[in-house]
Amino acid sequence: MSKPIYILNGPNLNLLGQRQPEIYGRETLEDVAAACAALAMDLGLVICFHQTNHEGQLVDWVQEARGQGAGIIINPAAYTHTSVAILDALHAFDGPVLEVHISNVHKREAFRQHSYVSLRADGVIAGCGTEGYLLALRRMKSLIAA
Ligand code: DQA
Numbered sequence: 001m002s003k004p005i006y007i008l009n010g011p012n013l014n015l016l017g018q019r020q021p022e023i024y025g026r027e028t029l030e031d032v033a034a035a036c037a038a039l040a041m042d043l044g045l046v047i048c049f050h051q052t053n054h055e056g057q058l059v060d061w062v063q064e065a066r067g068q069g070a071g072i073i074i075n076p077a078a079y080t081h082t083s084v085a086i087l088d089a090l091h092a093f094d095g096p097v098l099e100v101h102i103s104n105v106h107k108r109e110a111f112r113q114h115s116y117v118s119l120r121a122d123g124v125i126a127g128c129g130t131e132g133y134l135l136a137l138r139r140m141k142s143l144i145a146a
Pocket of ligand 1: 011012013075076077078079080100101102103104105112
């Protein structure tokens with residue numbers, strides 16, 4: 001079986017659909033996971049979809065993806081703007097990395113406009129709503145095929 005694409009989600013994304021729906025929309029994270037699973041099946045990809053509120057858990061999953069994962073799609077949520085630990089873990093991963101933000105972080109507060117993860121990401125999708133995860137999966141398919 002081919003190596004999975006890790007789709008990693010950071011803090012408060014478990015509240016998707018309830019949390020600031022005017023910014024993040026009404027879809028739940030379960031809806032997003034189901035849409036990703038359906039698209040992955042069409043693309044012939046296998047996914048490992050995870051969410052945590054804890055920085056160290058994200059680091060652990062990125063480390064797990066070393067050797068075991070073909071690529072990483074990550075929405076680190078608030079840790080995007082603060083976490084050198086996640087950046088360092090991503091630097092130790094050899095495959096493609098795509099960063100996803102549901103909202104357009106560049107249209108928001110100044111502190112959201114800096115991303116540590118972008119220093120490693122091969123591509124960034126922001127402001128496309130939850131569809132951004134599906135766009136990232138399609139891009140991941142091309143990156144892996146290249
Ligand atoms: C987010 C943007 C972050 O600034 C914020 O802290 C999040 C979600 C997004 O998907 O738009 O929790 O990553």
